[in-house]
Amino acid sequence: MVEYTRTMLAQHIVKAMSYTGALIGALSVGVWFFLGSDAAIAVWVGAAIIGLPQAWLATSMFSRFGAQAPTLLGIAKFSLSALLFGVWFAKASDPQPGAVFVGAIAVLVSSPVFYYLAAKDRVV
Numbered sequence: 001m002v003e004y005t006r007t008m009l010a011q012h013i014v015k016a017m018s019y020t021g022a023l024i025g026a027l028s029v030g031v032w033f034f035l036g037s038d039a040a041i042a043v044w045v046g047a048a049i050i051g052l053p054q055a056w057l058a059t060s061m062f063s064r065f066g067a068q069a070p071t072l073l074g075i076a077k078f079s080l081s082a083l084l085f086g087v088w089f090a091k092a093s094d095p096q097p098g099a100v101f102v103g104a105i106a107v108l109v110s111s112p113v114f115y116y117l118a119a120k121d122r123v124v
Contacts, residue, residue: 006062008119013058016115020051023110024103031099042096045088046103053080054111 024047032040057077061070089095 009058009062012115012118013055015118016111017051017055019114019118020047020107020111024106027102027106031102035096035099038094039096039099042099043103043106046100046105047107048103049081049084049088049100050104050107051111053077053084054107056080 024044028040028043031043054077057073060073085100088100089097
C-alpha cells in the first residue's frame with residue numbers, strides 16, 4: 001500500500017477542483033442562457049461558498065494539528081459555509097437563492113466524485 005502524502009493530496013485536490021470548476025462553468029453558461037447573468041454569477045457564488053471551505057478542510061486535515069481535531073475542522077467548515085451563506089443573503093441586492101443552491105449542490109455532489117476519480121488510480 002502506498003503512503004498518501006501531502007503532494008498526492010494536493011495533486012488530487014487540484015485535479016478535482018479543476019473538473020468541478022469546469023462543471024460549474026458549464027452549468028453557469030446554461031443558467032445564464034435561461035435565467036440571465038445575475039443567476040449565472042449566483043451559481044459561482046454558491047459554488048465558492050461550499051468549495052472554498054471544503055478545500056480549506058482538505059488541506060487542513062494534513063496539517064500538524066488537523067489529525068488531532070478532525071471533528072473541530074469539520075464543524076469549522078460547516079460554520080464557515082453557513083456564515084458565507086448568511087452574508088450573501090443579507091448583503092446581495094438580488095441573491096438568486098435557486099441559482100446559489102444549484103451551484104452549492106453541484107459542488108457538494110461533484111467534488112467528492114471527481115476527487116475519487118482523481119485518486120483511485122494512484123493509491124493501491
